[in-house]
Amino acid sequence: MKFKLPYGLKDGKLVHISDVEKGLKCECVCPACNHPLIARKGEKTAHHFAHYNGSECAKSVETALHSISPSKYLFKANNLNSTE
Numbered sequence: 773m774k775f776k777l778p779y780g781l782k783d784g785k786l787v788h789i790s791d792v793e794k795g796l797k798c799e800c801v802c803p804a805c806n807h808p809l810i811a812r813k814g815e816k817t818a819h820h821f822a823h824y825n826g827s828e829c830a831k832s833v834e835t836a837l838h839s840i841s842p843s844k845y846l847f848k849a850n851n852l853n854s855t856e
């Protein structure tokens with residue numbers, strides 16, 4: 773099962789999919805790998821962010837969730853170990 777990313781990073785802050793414009797206009801990047809994200813707001817699937825370059829990054833959801841809880845909007849760059 774693939775996790776859908778509900779949060780993107782915009783201007784250094786996590787924003788929810790419901791708070792941004794559809795598509796590339798969301799101007800968000802992946803919290804884990806910093807690649808541009810597209811806001812997918814279709815009719816059929818749950819709204820989520822997808823990587824613009826089509827790549828999947830397994831850590832993105834985890835990273836996003838860790839980032840907002842418990843320390844809201846506090847980013848620590850030390851636990852972004854990129855193994856890709």
Ligand SMILES: [Zn+2]
Pocket residue numbers: 802803804805806807823828829832
């Ligand atoms: Zn990513």
